[in-house]
Amino acid sequence: LTQLYAPLNFLGFVYREIKHALADMERMFGLLEQDQEVADRPQASALDTTRASVEFEHVDFGYDSRRRILHDVSFTIPAGHTLAVVGASGAGKSTLSRLLFRFYDAQGGTIRVNGVDVRDLTQASLRWHIGIVPQDTVLFNDTIFYNIAYGDTGASRDDVIQAAKSARIHDFVMSLPDQYETQVGERGLKLSGGEKQRVAIARTLLKNPPILIFDEATSALDSRTERAIQEELEQISRDRTTLIIAHRLSTIAHADQILVLEHGRVVERGTHAGLLAAGGRYAQMWRLQQSGGDRPGDGEGQELAA
Numbered sequence: 001l002t003q004l005y006a007p008l009n010f011l012g013f014v015y016r017e018i019k020h021a022l023a024d025m026e027r028m029f030g031l032l033e034q035d036q037e038v039a040d041r042p043q044a045s046a047l048d049t050t051r052a053s054v055e056f057e058h059v060d061f062g063y064d065s066r067r068r069i070l071h072d073v074s075f076t077i078p079a080g081h082t083l084a085v086v087g088a089s090g091a092g093k094s095t096l097s098r099l100l101f102r103f104y105d106a107q108g109g110t111i112r113v114n115g116v117d118v119r120d121l122t123q124a125s126l127r128w129h130i131g132i133v134p135q136d137t138v139l140f141n142d143t144i145f146y147n148i149a150y151g152d153t154g155a156s157r158d159d160v161i162q163a164a165k166s167a168r169i170h171d172f173v174m175s176l177p178d179q180y181e182t183q184v185g186e187r188g189l190k191l192s193g194g195e196k197q198r199v200a201i202a203r204t205l206l207k208n209p210p211i212l213i214f215d216e217a218t219s220a221l222d223s224r225t226e227r228a229i230q231e232e233l234e235q236i237s238r239d240r241t242t243l244i245i246a247h248r249l250s251t252i253a254h255a256d257q258i259l260v261l262e263h264g265r266v267v268e269r270g271t272h273a274g275l276l277a278a279g280g281r282y283a284q285m286w287r288l289q290q291s292g293g294d295r296p297g298d299g300e301g302q303e304l305a306a
């Protein structure tokens with residue numbers, strides 16, 4: 001019986017590996033399923049650029065024809081600039097990023113990259129030019145190295161380490177017993193929200209896309225983590241065309257332009273200073289966050305927002 005133990009144990013291991021690999025694939029296909037909404041046009045061209053401007057012109061959109069989510073949204077992000085979008089939950093902020101990534105096509109208006117309608121670009125080339133740091137990063141059941149290198153499968157070990165350093169996760173990784181070989185994901189080490197976001201940032205830095213979408217996590221953060229994320233954001237958005245879906249106004253004070261979205265409409269736009277001076281919705285939201293009014297229990301945030 002003891003002779004049987006090793007092979008059976010091995011078979012059990014193989015079974016678990018296959019099951020987890022399938023779970024990863026399911027998750028990936030879960031993401032890809034949304035693609036069915038759009039198809040490449042026969043004459044679609046491939047986007048090929050290191051600098052990209054993004055333009056939304058009179059964009060109307062609803063996931064369902066009976067319910068309009070975005071109404072006449074227009075904005076331009078010149079190449080290398082940062083635009084931040086703020087607004088209440090459900091206002092349509094993340095929907096903007098899904099449209100830019102072309103998970104869906106707008107029902108009205110036009111979205112352009114470098115002046116070209118995204119519907120005239122191949123989806124693969126468009127998406128290759130966009131890096132997303134999502135609110136909640138999905139980690140594969142694999143090593144930290146694999147999870148970062150996923151951004152660029154041809155990356156060398158030095159490239160991965162450099163990206164991890166820029167994303168400020170290298171020191172943490174080196175403090176683990178298995179370092180870059182540490183298993184993460186459901187079966188391995190559970191990373192905190194901030195650590196997972198840094199893995200996503202390292203992945204994005206490795207991919208080095210000209211367009212960046214940063215979907216800020218909604219969860220309350222202590223002021224130290226918040227400041228660290230702000231620094232990371234500045235690091236990755238430098239020289240990139242950046243769209244920030246923001247929940248904390250303190251992280252976007254440096255943005256070139258801020259849009260305030262309400263029920264899918266742009267109700268205000270300007271710089272942080274300009275919007276504060278205007279004394280409208282943004283100024284009101286700023287005062288509320290400063291007083292900690294919409295983040296109960298996170299007293300530290302006041303210090304940063306002030």
Ligand code: ATP
Nearest residue numbers: 063064069087088089090091092093094095096245
């Ligand atoms: P939050 O700050 O909570 O992330 P948000 O401003 O990013 O919110 P969106 O995710 O853009 O909001 O959602 C806008 C609206 O669209 C919401 O009312 C939401 O219910 C709806 N919605 C989002 N995704 C889908 C979908 N896949 N199918 C149908 N409706 C959706």
